[in-house]
Amino acid sequence: MEFRNLGASGLKVSAISYGNWLTHGSQVEEDAALACVRRALDEGITTFDTADVYANTAAESVLGKALAGERRESLVVCTKVYWPTGPGGPNDHGLSRKHISEAIDGSLRRLGTDHVDLYQAHRYDHETPLEETMLAFADIVRAGKALYIGVSEWRAEEIRAAAELARELRVPLVSNQPQYSMLWRVIEEEVVPASVEAGMGQIVWSPIAQGVLTGKYLPGEQPPSGSRATDDKGGADMISRWMRDDVLERVQLLRPIAEDAGLTMAQLAVAWVLQNPHVSSAIIGASRPEQVSDNVLAAGVRLDADLMRSIDEVLVGVVERDPARTQSPASRSF
Secondary structure (H helix, E strand, O other): OOEEEOOOOOOEEEOEEEEOOOOEOOOEOHHHHHHHHHHHHHOOOOEEEOOOOHHHHHHHHHHHHHHOOOOHHHOEEEEEEOOOOOOOOOOOOOOOHHHHHHHHHHHHHHHOOOOEEEEEEOOOOOOOOHHHHHHHHHHHHHOOOEEEEEEOOOOHHHHHHHHHHHHHHOOOEEEEOOEOOOOEOOOOOOHHHHHHHHOOEEEEEOOOHHHHHHOOOOOOOOOOOOOHHHOOOOHHHHHHHHOOHHHHHHHHOOHHHHHHOOOOHHHHHHHHHHOOOOEEEEEEOOOOHHHHHHHHOOOOOOOOHHHHHHHHHHHOOOOEOOHHHOOOOOOOOO
C-alpha cells in the first residue's frame, strides 16, 4: 500500500481508502460487509470512510463492529455530517451548532471510538451561517472528538471562505471529498486550485463511476442481475447518469488500454485518479472481498503520459467538466 499526506497536513492516509456508502447496512449483508473490511485491513488499507446518513446510521455501526479490536492508532476513521438521520426532524439535518454537536456524539457511539480522525461537512449548508458551522467544528476539535476537519462537495468559493475561518479559529481544515473519475472531472478547474491554496487534499469518491468504468455494463444490453444498476435502494439512481450507450461504448474502448497496461479496467480507473498529485486517497467500496483485493493493486501504479492521452482521446465528448455541477442543496424541506 502507498501512503500519502492528506493535503498539507502531517496526517498519512492510505492511497486507497475503504468506504461503505452504498453497501454496509443496505446492499450487503453484515457478514459480507465484515469480510470486506477484514480484507481491506489485510491489504494494508488504513483509512476508512463512512457517514451518519449511510443506511440511516447503520453503516457506521457496521464499520464500528468491523474495526473493533484493531489498534486504534493504526487507523484513520472518517465520517461526515449534514444529511438527515433518525426521523428527519427539523434539527436532524444541516450544519447548525446543535446538529453538529449531537451528530458527532452519535457517530462516535456507533463507531465505538472516542474520536474520529477526520470529521467532514457532507454538503454546504446555505441555511446556517458559515461562522456558526466552523465554530462548532472548532469546538469538536478542541474537545478531542475529531482531530481534523474537512468538507465534501463544496464549491471553490465555499472552500476559500471556510479556509479563512479555519485559519482564524486555528483548526486543521485538511480535506475535500468530491466525486472524481475519468468521466467526472468537475473539480479540476476551480475546486482543486482553491483546495491547494487552503492546504487541503482530495479524498475522492466513486473513482470507478459507480462501477461503469469496470466495463461490465454493455451498450444496448440490460445490466447484469444483482449489479448496482439494478439496485432499488439508491444504487440505480446514482449510476443512471452513465447508463447511456454513448458513454458505455466509449468505456468499452478503454479495455485494450487496460490490457496493454496489465491492469483490469477497475484498476485502470483507480490508478487514473491517483495520478492526480492533489488526490490524497481514492475511496473504493465492495460487496465482495475479492473486489477489494483487485482494486488495491492500483496503488503505486504509474501511468505514462501517452497512456493518459489515450484515455482522454477515447473519452472525448462524454466527460463532465462543468464546475457548476459541484453544488449543495439550496434549501431543506421537511
